[in-house]
Amino acid sequence: MAKITKQSESFSKWYTDVILEADLADYGPVKGTMVIKPYGYSLWSNVKNILNKKIEESGHKNAYFPLFIPKSFLEKEAKHVEGFAKECAVVTHSRLISEDGVLTVDPSSKLEEEIIVRPTSETVIWHMFKKWVTSYRDLPIKINQWANVVRWEMRTRLFLRTSEFLWQEGHTAHATKEEAIEETLIIVDIYKSLFEDHLAIPTMIGRKSNMERFAGADETYSIETMMRDKKALQAGTSHYLGTNFGTAFDVKFQSKENKEQPVFATSWGVSTRMIGALVMVHGDDKGLKLPPRVAPHQAVIIPINPKNEAKEKFDNFVDTVHSKLKDDGIRCDIDDSNNSPGFKFNNWELQGAPLRIDIGLKEFQNGNVTVCRRDTGEKEEMLLDQLSELSSTLEDIQKSMYDSANSFLKENTFELNDYSEFKTLLSKENCFIKAYWDGSDDSELKIKKETKATIRCILEDVNDSKLKCMFSGKPAKHLVVFAKAY
Numbered sequence: 001m002a003k004i005t006k007q008s009e010s011f012s013k014w015y016t017d018v019i020l021e022a023d024l025a026d027y028g029p030v031k032g033t034m035v036i037k038p039y040g041y042s043l044w045s046n047v048k049n050i051l052n053k054k055i056e057e058s059g060h061k062n063a064y065f066p067l068f069i070p071k072s073f074l075e076k077e078a079k080h081v082e083g084f085a086k087e088c089a090v091v092t093h094s095r096l097i098s099e100d101g102v103l104t105v106d107p108s109s110k111l112e113e114e115i116i117v118r119p120t121s122e123t124v125i126w127h128m129f130k131k132w133v134t135s136y137r138d139l140p141i142k143i144n145q146w147a148n149v150v151r152w153e154m155r156t157r158l159f160l161r162t163s164e165f166l167w168q169e170g171h172t173a174h175a176t177k178e179e180a181i182e183e184t185l186i187i188v189d190i191y192k193s194l195f196e197d198h199l200a201i202p203t204m205i206g207r208k209s210n211m212e213r214f215a216g217a218d219e220t221y222s223i224e225t226m227m228r229d230k231k232a233l234q235a236g237t238s239h240y241l242g243t244n245f246g247t248a249f250d251v252k253f254q255s256k257e258n259k260e261q262p263v264f265a266t267s268w269g270v271s272t273r274m275i276g277a278l279v280m281v282h283g284d285d286k287g288l289k290l291p292p293r294v295a296p297h298q299a300v301i302i303p304i305n306p307k308n309e310a311k312e313k314f315d316n317f318v319d320t321v322h323s324k325l326k327d328d329g330i331r332c333d334i335d336d337s338n339n340s341p342g343f344k345f346n347n348w349e350l351q352g353a354p355l356r357i358d359i360g361l362k363e364f365q366n367g368n369v370t371v372c373r374r375d376t377g378e379k380e381e382m383l384l385d386q387l388s389e390l391s392s393t394l395e396d397i398q399k400s401m402y403d404s405a406n407s408f409l410k411e412n413t414f415e416l417n418d419y420s421e422f423k424t425l426l427s428k429e430n431c432f433i434k435a436y437w438d439g440s441d442d443s444e445l446k447i448k449k450e451t452k453a454t455i456r457c458i459l460e461d462v463n464d465s466k467l468k469c470m471f472s473g474k475p476a477k478h479l480v481v482f483a484k485a486y
Contacts, residue, residue: 002017002021004017004018004021004285004286004287004350005017006285007228007229007283007284007285011228011229011280012157014283014285015157015276015279015280015283016157016158018279018283018287018288018350019040019158019159019279020158021287021350022039022287022288022350022351022352023037023038023039023040023351024036024037024039024040024043024158024159024275024279024288025037025040025158025159027158030163031156031163032152032153032156032162032163032164033162033163033164034158034159034162034164036166036272039296039351040275042296043275043278043290043294043295043296044166044272044275046293046294046295046296047194047198047199047274047275047294048146048168050194050198050293050294051168051190051194051270052144052146052168054190054193054194055144055168055170055190056144058186058190059142060142060143060144060170060172061142061143061144062143062144062145062146063143063144063145064145064146064147065121065124065125065128065145065147066118066124067117067118067147067148068091068115068116068117068118069115069116069117069118069121069123069124070113070115070116071090071113071114071115071116072113073116073123073124073127074088074116074123076123076248076249077122077123077216077244077245077248079215079216079244080122080123080215080216080244080245081215082215083214083215083216084119084120084151084215086152087119087151087152087153088116088117088119088151088152089116089117089150089152089163090114090115090116090117091111091114091115091116091117092110092111092114093105093106093107093109093110093111094106094109094111095109117150118147118148118149118150119149119150119151120149120169120267120269121145121147121149121169121171122171122216122241122245122267123245123249125143125171126171126245126246126248126249126251126265127249129141129173129246129249129251129263130249130250130251133173133251133252133253133263134253134254135253135254136175136253136254136255136256136261138253139173139174139175139253139263140172140173140174140175140179140183141172141173142170142172142183143170143171143172144168144169144170144171145168145169145170145171146166146167146168147166147167147168147169148164148165148166148167149164149165149167149169150163150164151163151165157276157486158276159272159273159275159276159279160233160273160276160486161273161486165271165272165273166271166272167269167270167271167272168269168270168271169267169268169269170187170266170267170268170269171265171266171267172265172266172267173246173251173263173264173265174263174264174265174266175253175255175261175263175264176264177242177264179264180240180241180242180264180265180266181219181240183266184219184221184238184239184240184266184268185221185238187238187266187268188205188221188223188238191203191223191235191236191238191268191270192205192223194270195223195225195235195236195274196402197293198291198293198294199274199277199278199281199291199293199294200281200282200291200293200398200401200402200405201225201235201277201278201281201402201405202225202226202402202405202406202409203223203224203225203235204223204224204225204409204432204456204457204459204481205221205222205223205224205457206221206222206224206456206457206458206459206460206480206481207219207220207221207222207457207458208220208221208222208237208455208457208458209439209441209444209455209458209480210441211441211444211445211455212454212455214237214239214267216241216244216245217239217240217241217242217244217267218240218241218242218244219239219240220237220238220239220240221237221238221239221240221457222234222236222237222456222457223235223236223237223270224456224457224481224483225277225281226281226405226408226409226412226413226432226483227277227280227281227486228280228281228283228408229280229430230412230429230430230431230432230483231430231483231484231485231486232432232456232481232483232484232485232486233273233276233277233280233485233486234456234485234486235270235273235274235277236268236269236270236274237268237269238266238268239266239267239268240265240266241264241265241266241267242264242265243262243263243264243265244265245265246262246263246264246265247262251263278290278291278294281405282352282401282405283352286349286350287349287350287351287352288350288351288352289352289374289375289401290351290352290353290354290374291354291397291398291401291402292354292355292394292395292397292398293398295331295352295353295354296331297331297332297333297353298330298331298332298353298354298355298394299325299330299331299332299333299353299354299355299356299357299390299394300332300333300334300335300348300353300355300356300357301318301321301322301325301332301333301334301335301357301359302335302341302344302345302348302356302357302358302359303315303318303334303335303336303359304341304358304359304360304361305360305361305364309361310364313364314361314364317359317364318334318359320384321357321359321369321384321387322334324384324387324388325357325387325390328387328388328390328391329391330390330391330394332357335347335348348374349374352374353374354373354374354375354394354397355371355372355373355374355390355393355394355397356371356372356374357369357370357371357372358370358371358372363381366381367383367384368381368382368383368384369381369382369384369387370382371390371393373393373397374397375397375400375401375404376400409432412430412431412432413431413432413433413434413481414431414432414433414434415433415434415435416433416434416435416470417435417436417468417470418470419470419471422435422451422470422482423450423451426451426452426453426482426484427451430483430484431483432456432481432482432483433453433481433482433483434459434479434480434481434482435470435479435480435482436462436467436468436469436470436476436478436479436480437455437469437470437471437476437477437478437479437480438469438471438472438474438475438476438477439477439478440472440474443469443471443472446471447471447482451482451484452484453482453483453484454482454483454484454485455480455481455482456480456481456482456483456485457480457481458478458479458480459478459479459480459481460478460479461477461478462476462477462478462479464476
């Protein structure tokens, strides 16, 4: 097996090594793209299924909208197009021609209007909402889409930032501002539950500053997480869009009082970037460490019978263990490959299976198994009638992984009021810093320029004249979190 770079040597190289060697993904043929391999896609599917259930249970319905968007649609919302203009892939022609085996663009197939490959779907969805909304009876509309999007990134990294990625994007239309804001916050709670209860990733949640807000939004709420290198990763966002898109696309409705009213909007999404977060929050120098609730295999059985002694009875014993685990609702697999036991141990440690169950001749003769936990490395011998206890073991692993990540977040989050201390600390190490801020773009820009730290989110608003901005000394408006980020 290939050697993985240690986190202490190069966290960036470690991350890439783990993604490639653990069979999560590989590089695609077009720069900036990636191929998600079966093991990585199984992990994504587990996360997707959990989130999709939460989305549907909260009253949203899945739909699908076109990949291609007329350029004129993006031009209708000025702030929105400005935010994505440099990342848009543009289709200008509709076909190729072959001359002596050489393919060229057919100049006669030039499109009357350029088509944008979907960077996000607000514009095309609001074009359709105009067709669907005329009366208060048509509202609210709560749509979710699972799709791919394209943002032509210059600097890419597997799962974290690729030119094409998978995500879900929710889009809703409401009769009132209050209802739309409530929707935005409901989604934040759903994301928080996904990250903390299932991915075992602690979060900080708050509003984005004016400079960091989603293009075209009135307010953006973000899910901020700390990686093992103590940098921040924005793992998800929920946006209150006000009437910006409704106005741009002329979407109005007749109220109960027969008055024409504007429509209020939200949009929200998380992507395959979550897989990158899982790797960087929980992984160690041995590879992945996956929370049981999303792991493709919660337990992997390793049969070790090199001389094939009592082969039929041995195989039946292994099958019995497998059946007992499956009957208990545990996702499990038998690694019956021709690889050596040592290779299998290292491979499943690399791939982060929460439990490894070793069955050698000794275990077979004694009627037991050896259970090894990925999170702690602890080993325990268990009889067959004790295997039902593994469900609670998996829950203990889930809790232990969250507690470990949460302790790491707390240990590396500081509260400072002195800007010189702020700069000194960030020059030595990455961390999260809570500080008071005066709310001005000027202060935010200067702090970013001098330290490379950005405001990750606004934790709370303050109204106390005694509280001063760490940078300017002016009265503080917000308590915020600063950090260097991906």
